[in-house]
Amino acid sequence: MHFEGTPVLERFVLDYLQRVGALTEQVSYATLEVLLPEDVNEYFGEEQLRLVFDYEVAEETEGSLFITHGSSFLDKTVESILQNYGHFTVRYWSGPIPELPRNFEQKILANLEFRRCRPPKVRMYVVEECVFYGFNFRCTFRSHEKSEELVTIVLNGSNGQVQTKFFESWQKNIPAEEREYTLPRARLLPLDRLYQIACQNAEQATQIWAEKIMTQGAWQKKKELAKIAGYYGELAAEIQKKLAGTEDLKKKARLEQQLSATLVDRERREKDAAERYGVEVDISLDHVVAYYIPCLWVKLELAHKDQVRAFTVLFNPLSNEIETPVCERCERQTFSLVPEQDGFVCPECSVGN
Known part of the structure; x- marks a missing residue:
């Protein structure tokens, strides 16, 4: 898998x-x-396909399939991955349907800040089945030594938020x-x-691993560089000593060529050594686990001035925590929210800060 240069859907x-x-060949742009x-091919109904990921190219390419969201x-x-691909696993919550904790409003106050608002009150709640996807990437690091690591990224399928402490809570659950x-x-x-x-x-995680390997x-x-420098330093010094001790022009020319x-x-050996201790990374999706x-x-x-504003939060009974909400303007996670005309935003996006 290469992370750069290829649009996400095509990748x-x-x-x-x-x-x-499947055998694939990039025959032209987005094709x-x-x-x-x-x-x-029995599943897709055809053996040979021409897939195009650009609308204008698809219009000009006879017999092509335009690939876009909803095609x-x-x-x-997606159906093949979820149902027919052997590296997809499903795990379910065990136990009764969770209920809202009695102290939920206090939990809100302890974890979130709603500026310029009176303390929040629970109006209603619904329980729905959320899917948390665990994408497991096999990462191969090639340096002076070869190593492999399995990098797991867990996302909330409803909003795409990364769940960094998911397995700390999942270990307490018998699926x-x-x-x-x-x-x-x-x-x-x-x-x-x-x-x-x-x-x-996963790219960010592998970068951290690569830096550890380089360190x-x-x-x-x-x-190794010191050894190379020592060897070639002594060799060059010996040649220079011979140069200083001869007046024979032919011999001097030969020694100068030898020194060059x-x-x-030496430069080639040092470059090879430096490259050998660099890190190349290959990443491939190994398997996916869906946690229901x-x-x-x-x-x-939330009462703000003379208005009553509504805001929805997600409570995860597995971790017994409120998921950190996102700013409705920049979409970054934030523990502090400010009411604005277009919704609740983070302090950085707030007009009045």
Whole structure:
């Protein structure tokens, strides 16, 4: 998987096709020729496809399939991942349907700040089944040594928020293989959008791993460079000594060529050593786990001046925490919210700050 240079939707489809064993070729801008393996072409109904990810190109390309959100091919791709792909696992919440904690309003006050508002009151709440997707990426690091790590990014499928402490809470739950409850399903973001967010976070995580590997190899790199410098330094000093001790022009010219070649060889060896201790990373989606958890959408009433404003928060019974809301203007997570005309925003986005 390459994170740069390829649009997200195209990358999502290409990653899926490569994982199922399809042969793919980028024949022109936003145009992909695909030869599907036999067990997959029965599912899609064709063996050879020409997929186009640009509307204008699709209009000009006869016999092509335009791939966009809501297109038939993309829907089948997602369906194949969720139902037919062996590296997709489902886990369910076990236990009774959760209820709103009695001290919820106090919990709100302890965790969130609503500026210029009276303390919030709970107006109503609904319980819906939320899906938390665990994207597991296999990361191969190639440096002076080769290593592999499994990087897991868990997202709330309803809003795409990263769940950094998900497994601390999930370990306390004994998952069920089937639903033990009947609830409406919460809204879901498109899977390719969630995949994009997961990729971005996996890239950040692998960067941290790469920096650790470079730090661990720094002393070895320094030691090898010092060895190279010592060897070629002694060799160059010996040649320079011979140069200083001869008046023979032919011999001088030969020694000067030898000295120049030594310096070039030293530069090449140092460059090779530096590159060897750099880090190359290959990332591929290994498997996905969907965690189905009943969550509470709680609608709050907040008095601001002579108005009564509404704001909805998500309570996760697994972690027993209120999910950090986002600014309705910049979409960044924030613990402090300020009422504005276009909704509740973070202090940085607030006109009056």
